[in-house]
Amino acid sequence: MSHLRASTFPEAAVRARARTGAPAAFADSEEYGRALFGQTPADNGRLTDWLEDLRLVPPVFVPHRLDKLIELGREPTFRDVDLSTTIGGFRSALPLYLSAFGSTKVASVDLGLAASRQAGWLGIPMVVGENVLRVNGFGRDEEDAEGSMLARIRAYADGALDGYGGVVVQQSTEDADAEVWNLVYSDPNAHHLLETGRLAFELKVGQGAKPGLGGMTLLDPVSAARLADSYTMVPVGAASAVDGAAGYELLDDGGGSAADGVGGQRAAQPDRTVLRCCSPGTFTEEILRQQVRLMRNNFPRARIWVKLPPSRDVRAAAVVAWQAGADAVTVDGAEGGTGWAPTAFLEHVGLPLGECLRRIGAPEGCLLVSGRMWEGSRVTKSLALGASAAGLGRAALIAVDADPMCGLVNLVECLALELRMLFSALGKYCVAALSGEDVWSPDGGFEPR
Amino acid sequence: MTQLSAVPTREPATPGSTREHLSSPVTSAVLTIQSRMLAATRSFLSQHGFTEVLLPILGPVTDPGARGAKQVDIDYYGHRYKLMTSAILYKQASLTMFDKIYCIAPNVRLEPLDTTVTSRHLAEFHQIDVEMAGASRDQVMRLVEDLVGYVTTKVLADVAEEFERLGRDIQTLAQLSAGPFGRRTHTDAVATLRELGHPQNPDGEIDWAGEAMLSRLESRPFFVTDYPKGSRGFYDRENPQRPGFLRNFDLIAAEGYGELCSGSEREHDYAAIIARMRETGENPAKYAWYLEMVREGIPASAGFGIGVERLTRYIAGLDAVWQACAYPKIPGVVAP
Numbered sequence: 001m002s003h004l005r006a007s008t009f010p011e012a013a014v015r016a017r018a019r020t021g022a023p024a025a026f027a028d029s030e031e032y033g034r035a036l037f038g039q040t041p042a043d044n045g046r047l048t049d050w051l052e053d054l055r056l057v058p059p060v061f062v063p064h065r066l067d068k069l070i071e072l073g074r075e076p077t078f079r080d081v082d083l084s085t086t087i088g089g090f091r092s093a094l095p096l097y098l099s100a101f102g103s104t105k106v107a108s109v110d111l112g113l114a115a116s117r118q119a120g121w122l123g124i125p126m127v128v129g130e131n132v133l134r135v136n137g138f139g140r141d142e143e144d145a146e147g148s149m150l151a152r153i154r155a156y157a158d159g160a161l162d163g164y165g166g167v168v169v170q171q172s173t174e175d176a177d178a179e180v181w182n183l184v185y186s187d188p189n190a191h192h193l194l195e196t197g198r199l200a201f202e203l204k205v206g207q208g209a210k211p212g213l214g215g216m217t218l219l220d221p222v223s224a225a226r227l228a229d230s231y232t233m234v235p236v237g238a239a240s241a242v243d244g245a246a247g248y249e250l251l252d253d254g255g256g257s258a259a260d261g262v263g264g265q266r267a268a269q270p271d272r273t274v275l276r277c278c279s280p281g282t283f284t285e286e287i288l289r290q291q292v293r294l295m296r297n298n299f300p301r302a303r304i305w306v307k308l309p310p311s312r313d314v315r316a317a318a319v320v321a322w323q324a325g326a327d328a329v330t331v332d333g334a335e336g337g338t339g340w341a342p343t344a345f346l347e348h349v350g351l352p353l354g355e356c357l358r359r360i361g362a363p364e365g366c367l368l369v370s371g372r373m374w375e376g377s378r379v380t381k382s383l384a385l386g387a388s389a390a391g392l393g394r395a396a397l398i399a400v401d402a403d404p405m406c407g408l409v410n411l412v413e414c415l416a417l418e419l420r421m422l423f424s425a426l427g428k429y430c431v432a433a434l435s436g437e438d439v440w441s442p443d444g445g446f447e448p449r
Numbered sequence: 450m451t452q453l454s455a456v457p458t459r460e461p462a463t464p465g466s467t468r469e470h471l472s473s474p475v476t477s478a479v480l481t482i483q484s485r486m487l488a489a490t491r492s493f494l495s496q497h498g499f500t501e502v503l504l505p506i507l508g509p510v511t512d513p514g515a516r517g518a519k520q521v522d523i524d525y526y527g528h529r530y531k532l533m534t535s536a537i538l539y540k541q542a543s544l545t546m547f548d549k550i551y552c553i554a555p556n557v558r559l560e561p562l563d564t565t566v567t568s569r570h571l572a573e574f575h576q577i578d579v580e581m582a583g584a585s586r587d588q589v590m591r592l593v594e595d596l597v598g599y600v601t602t603k604v605l606a607d608v609a610e611e612f613e614r615l616g617r618d619i620q621t622l623a624q625l626s627a628g629p630f631g632r633r634t635h636t637d638a639v640a641t642l643r644e645l646g647h648p649q650n651p652d653g654e655i656d657w658a659g660e661a662m663l664s665r666l667e668s669r670p671f672f673v674t675d676y677p678k679g680s681r682g683f684y685d686r687e688n689p690q691r692p693g694f695l696r697n698f699d700l701i702a703a704e705g706y707g708e709l710c711s712g713s714e715r716e717h718d719y720a721a722i723i724a725r726m727r728e729t730g731e732n733p734a735k736y737a738w739y740l741e742m743v744r745e746g747i748p749a750s751a752g753f754g755i756g757v758e759r760l761t762r763y764i765a766g767l768d769a770v771w772q773a774c775a776y777p778k779i780p781g782v783v784a785p
Contacts, residue, residue, distance in 0.1 A: 171730075182519040186561045188781065194563075203730070282727050290728035293679025297653035298517045301563065324679075325652065 027343060049335060049372070050441070051354030054381050057440045062427025078424035083416060085431040087389045088200060088328025088366050089303035090166035093123030094416055095383060095431045098408075099336075099370045099391035100129035100170050100202075100307075113155045114400040118408035120156040123164030127202060127305075127330075127391070128152055149180075150189055157193065166198035168305055172214060172278055185299050199302045200327065203291055205283060205317065206309025208336030208371050211350040214278030216340045224274035232277040275340075285320050292324035303327040310334045310350040310371075315359045322365035328388075329363075331356045333371025336393060357385040374411070376418025383431055384438040462769065464777055467785055471775060478611040479773055482604055483761045487553060489603040490577055493596055499549040499579065504536040506555055510736050512537045513729065514682025516654060518558035532557040535754060537684055538739045540580040541715055544748045548582040553757065560780040567657050568769040569707050569759060572778040577760075580752030586696050586714045589751040590672060591629075593700055593710060596755075597670070598626030601764060617766035621704070624669055630700065631671035638663055638673050654680040655699075660707045667703040674698045683725035685713035700755075702763040709760050712753025719744045 068076040083094045098119040101112055119126040128149055153167055167190075171180045181201045184190045193199040206212070224233050288306075295304045306321040307330040308314055318329045333353025351359070353371040360367065363386045370391030373379055379390040392412075399407035423429065426438045464470045491501065509528065511520055512535035521532040533539075536554045543550050557573050564570035577596075581589060601622050605612065612619050633641075635655070642649040642659045649659045655673065663673075675694045678687060685697040697713030716722050722743055726733045733740060761773035771777035778784055 179519055182517060182559075185517050186519045186559050186780075188562065191562055279732075284724075284727075287724070287727045290679045291730045293652045293677070294729050296650065297680045300517075300650070300653070300656060301561075325650075 049333070049352035049354045050358070050443075051333075051352065051378060051381055051385075053443070054354070054439045054441055056377060056380060056384070056422060056426065056438055058425040059427060059437075064429060064433050065424075065427045068429045076424065076429060078420040080429055081420040081423045082430045083419055083423075084164075085388065086366070087125050088166075088168070088305050088368065090125045090198060090200070091164050092125055092389065093161060093164050094412065095379065095389040095419070096122075096124050096373075096412060096415070097168075097368065097389055097391050098124060098126040098396055099332075099393035100127040100204075101393065101397060110404065111397055111400050112152055114404045115396045115408055116152045116155040117159060118400065118406065119396075120158065120160035120165060121409060122412055123161030124412075125166045125168055125200075126152075126156050127168040127170060129170055149184075150187075153190060153193070166200055166303070167193055168200040168202045168303075170202045170204045170307065172204040172281060181295075181299060181302075185302065194301050197301075197303075200305050201295060201299055201302050202305035202307050202330070203295060204307045205288065206280060206311065206332075207307065208310055208332030208334050208350060208353075210341040210345040211309035211311055211334070212280055213341070213345065214280045216278070217276045218340060219274045219276050221274055224276065227276060232279070234275040234277060236273055236275045283317075285316070288317060288320050289324045292321055292326050296325050305330060305368075307332060310336075310353065310356050312351065314351065314356050315361065318360055318367070319364055322363075326365065328366040328368050330368040330370065330391065331360070332391075333369065336371035353382070354385075357382065357387065360386065362386060374415070376415055376422050379415065380419060380422045380426075380434065381439055384426075384434040384436060386436075388431070463779065463782070464771055464784070467776070470777075475615065475772065476775070478614045479761060479765050479767065480775060481608055481611050482765050483757065483773060485604045485607050486600050486761060486764065487757070489600040489607075490553070490596065492603075493599045494551045494579065497549070497592070499551045499581075500547045502543050502547070502550045502552055504533075504539040504543070504552045504554055504578070506533050507531065508533065508539070509738065510538065511535070512682060512684075513731055514684070517561045521557050521559060534558045535576065536578050537682070537754075538736075540578055540752055541684070541717070541747050541750060542739065542742050544580060544582045544750050545742070548748070549580075551577065551579040554578045554754075562781045564657075564780045565782065567707075569657075569762065570780055571758060571770055571774060572780050574759075574770075574774070575757040576754040577757060578752070578754045580715075580750050582748035582750050584714075584751040586674070586698065586712075586751055589712055589753055590632075590698055593712065593753055593755070594630055597700075597709075597760070600760075601625040604764065612765070615765055615767075617764075621668065622764060630669060631667070633671065633673055634675045635673055635677065635694075636675065641666075652677050652679050657707070660701060661705050664701050664703060664707050665705040667701075670700055670702050670709065672698045672700055678728065681713075683722060683729045683731065684715050686716045687721070687725070696751075698753075700753075702759075704763075706759070706763045708756075709763060710753050710755040712751065714751040715749070717743065717747050717749050 065076055068080060072080065085092055085095045087095070087097055098115060116126055149169070156167055169180060169184050184199070185194070190199060210216070218236070219227070292304060292306060304326050305328040306326045308317050310331065310333050311317065314331060318331070321329045331353070333356055334350030335353060353369055357369065366388045367386055368389050368391060369382045369387040370393055373390040373392055374395035382390050395411060396408050399411040401407070403410060423434070426434065428434050428438070470476055494501070507523060507525065507530045509530055511531040511533045518534065520534055523530050523532060533554065533556055535556050536552060540550065554576050555573065556576055559572055560570045579589070579592070581592070605619055605622060609619070638655055639649045639651045642655070642662060645662060647659050647662055649655065654676070655663065674697070675688070675691070676697055678693050678695060681695055681697060685695040688694050688696050695713060697711070699708050700710035701707060702709045716725055719740070722740070723733050726736065758770050758773040762770045765773065767773060771779055776785060
């Protein structure tokens with residue numbers, strides 16, 4: 001260690017990179033499997049998300065309350081708010097759904113199963129992440145049953161609230177090789193969901209935590225070798241004297257440069273952690289339109305959802321998806337994500353959810369949103385701005401980690417109470433009644449619809 | 450001659466035991482007809498300059514175009530291979546060898562369970578697969594008409610007694626060689642179905658119920674052309690004069706029997722195929738061998754595949770397609 005100091009510069013971060021090389025593009029890998037990642041709030045504790053700046057603004061004059069008063073024959077209270085709604089073709093007990101956790105280690109097995117089971121009890125839809133099948137298996141064979149896609153579906157379906165909810169199976173570009181949707185659609189274990197109209201397939205175009213990149217997980221070398229035919233694998237061990245002089249590792253190098261040679265050497269080392277990278281897939285308006293149409297064509301009895309990243313053209317993409325017949329479009333704000341992502345992406349890439357909502361304006365179809373959802377006000381603001389429901393990701397995982405038996409149920413119970421109180425304060429008694437008039441923007445940046 | 454009942458009930462029956470099915474006089478009559486159909490097919494295509502090529506039944510990729518069906522993976526020396534859902538990729542590649550090729554190809558598709566009751570889906574079946582370099586859609590549609598007409602005429606002449614045993618009305622079949630089949634566009638078929646109160650998706654394949662409704666309106670087979678892009682695989686050629694629609698066709702049997710054949714002009718331009726692969730949700734990387742062939746150049750072509758068991762079912766007048774197969778695999782039903 002020298003005596004050089006640079007107090008006005010992010011010295012610690014530069015030193016960390018100098019010591020560890022490419023792995024410093026991410027959070028400490030020691031935390032992998034234990035921590036949930038995502039964008040950090042600004043220094044003052046307030047998010048840069050415009051959604052957080054909005055305030056919910058109850059009125060004095062409440063015509064909807066008069067309607068409710070007439071219906072009930074007594075003054076309505078917050079307990080009279082009806083939170084049931086339709087989410088992407090499913091009947092849901094609440095304007096909430098369980099977001100995909102992907103296959104990252106944090107979401108593996110126990111927490112994923114606990115969250116699935118409780119989402120079923122709650123009668124809210126559940127999204128199963130895009131690469132669960134490839135990494136954890138489908139679950140028809142005994143050896144891959146635990147933590148598999150089928151185990152999650154069974155956990156959800158076994159105690160599911162009758163007539164409510166549904167299972168949404170994600171697929172991204174590389175997962176098309178495994179035919180996740182085809183497998184589920186023709187599987188006897190999922191037949192009941194299909195028969196009861198509670199199966200959907202979600203085309204994953206992107207995600208909040210790393211817009212423009214595909215899914216990423218850290219794998220041990222053995223798992224990496226098993227999946228090497230299907231995904232880009234990048235060894236992410238630090239450069240050191242052991243690795244020799246060619247110590248640079250470019251994570252974004254895919255062109256067969258010297259870095260491949262370095263990677264090759266590293267891959268051969270048995271204790272190297274390997275970063276599994278999915279492609280984000282190539283989309284144009286026509287590609288997205290035709291993919292949605294083909295999904296409807298090939299799986300006519302399943303609902304079709306499309307998950308978009310917080311991209312600058314989020315409105316155009318959502319409109320294409322709706323017009324092609326998607327039952328729901330999910331937008332994941334840059335605040336979203338449970339999984340592994342480069343810190344540069346977590347902190348600096350993608351639109352905040354509020355800006356996504358502003359750009360989309362009046363949705364032409366069912367709009368679902370996710371990103372830092374855990375309490376009632378952010379959900380209510382999103383609903384007022386056009387969303388039909390909000391997804392719980394990190395909040396759900398933390399909740400089942402806190403109490404595996406009923407953590408998610410407890411969290412949602414609290415959230416639902418907040419929603420009822422906020423809705424009724426706004427003089428509204430159902431999800432569809434919320435609108436832009438219910439929020440106020442200090443910068444005047446929002447025109448009520 | 451004793452007349453057999455090939456149509457025991459209006460509900461789709463299921464095969465009995467393997468021995469019962471194989472020793473049934475109905476099976477014997479049907480497979481006799483089928484055998485003569487295949488001989489006639491080979492004779493016709495050979496006379497028209499086609500070479501029979503024995504195409505692979507397993508490979509690193511297969512036709513992704515099947516509606517909702519699951520491909521079958523097999524472990525090929527540690528590599529994940531597929532059983533062929535159709536021979537389309539090999540058909541196109543084989544045109545670098547011969548200008549006119551065909552095969553009688555086995556296909557495997559793990560169809561969704563709701564196809565169990567359509568009476569016309571098998572998880573394992575065969576196709577008369579034909580491909581012709583430099584051909585237009587009209588040329589191969591005429592070839593389909595001539596082939597079906599020839600095969601029907603030949604089997605009616607060769608094994609008339611089997612039709613009599615099955616109680617098949619051969620007057621209808623005799624008309625199959627009496628000139629071109631009717632033609633209508635997908636757009637027109639959708640309009641007809643909607644007028645009939647059927648909620649047909651205009652962007653997709655004619656669904657099974659819709660196809661059966663159209664089929665029942667006709668007394669002769671007919672073509673449906675110009676399917677929308679989102680309903681088919683990447684290899685059916687998009688119409689440059691009508692973007693979003695394909696230069697393809699289906700042949701639908703009359704009398705409610707439904708689809709017999711699908712065909713098309715093919716995409717053969719590398720960039721167009723890559724873009725179409727993405728539009729159909731495919732990952733181009735897994736088609737490496739095929740794309741390498743395409744990049745170096747494959748002929749423009751058109752071709753088709755006729756379902757052998759479906760054509761047999763139609764010609765023999767059977768209640769269900771499994772009756773046209775010695776060892777039928779009905780989707781979702783465990784069978785030898």
